[in-house]
Amino acid sequence: MDSEGSRVVVPRNFRLLEELERGEKGIGDGTVSYGMDDADDIYMQSWTGTIIGPPNTVHEGLIYQLKLFCSKDYPDNPPSVRFQTRINMTCVNQETGVVEPSLFPMLANWQREYTMEDILTQLKREMMSPQNRKLAQPPEGNEDARLDQKGLVVKCCIF
Numbered sequence: 001m002d003s004e005g006s007r008v009v010v011p012r013n014f015r016l017l018e019e020l021e022r023g024e025k026g027i028g029d030g031t032v033s034y035g036m037d038d039a040d041d042i043y044m045q046s047w048t049g050t051i052i053g054p055p056n057t058v059h060e061g062l063i064y065q066l067k068l069f070c071s072k073d074y075p076d077n078p079p080s081v082r083f084q085t086r087i088n089m090t091c092v093n094q095e096t097g098v099v100e101p102s103l104f105p106m107l108a109n110w111q112r113e114y115t116m117e118d119i120l121t122q123l124k125r126e127m128m129s130p131q132n133r134k135l136a137q138p139p140e141g142n143e144d145a146r147l148d149q150k151g152l153v154v155k156c157c158i159f
Contacts, residue, residue, distance in 0.1 A: 009112075015075055016044040019115055032120045034068070045070050047079070049120045057133040059087075066123075068116055078110040081119060086138040089123075090131050099123065 010018075023034040031054070037046035049066040053059025065084040071077065081104075083097040091103040101107035106114060106122045126132055 012072070012074060013044065016070065019117070020044070022115075022117065028121075032117065032124055034116050034120060037067075043072065045072075047116060049081075049116065051120055051124050051127070054124055054128050057128055058135060058137050059127045059133075062137075066120070068119070070116075075112050075114070078107045078114070079116065079119070081107070081123075088135045088137050089126060090135075091126060 019034075020036060026033065031052040032050070034047055034049040036044060037048050047068040047070065049068055051064045051066065053062040053064065055061075063085070064087060067082045067084055068079045069082075070079045078101065081099040083092055083099070086097070088094065092099055099107065101110075104123075104126070106119060
């Protein structure tokens with residue numbers, strides 16, 4: 001049997017369990033974190049992410065909450081990513097908070113090896129980019145209702 005060029009494809013649930021374990025342990029300097037929304041979600045679809053805004057930007061010290069939704073096609077296809085906290089970034093739809101795949105290269109050029117951690121880390125880097133680091137932001141303490149993917153109103157604010 002020729003094994004050249006073949007690779008082991010980790011099943012979706014095993015991959016998500018690995019990501020969950022890594023997210024629970026904490027990542028790097030602690031400015032990016034993620035975990036499951038609901039421990040009873042047997043399909044491991046709904047996740048929450050947090051990014052603490054990077055220093056020397058308009059985002060410095062702000063806490064951004066995100067929702068990540070992994071369809072049954074994940075990791076072959078990217079998760080949908082939506083900021084719950086209002087933010088002004090070139091790759092984020094201002095009305096919905098959705099990270100637009102066509103404007104965020106990591107999602108547009110998704111590879112199976114990418115993880116939710118990679119997405120959050122790249123979004124943090126994007127906050128530091130010249131086009132985003134000084135963009136005027138919605139007022140702090142701004143509490144706006146946004147529709148989540150199930151059509152429910154989500155309220156959030158920056159503490």
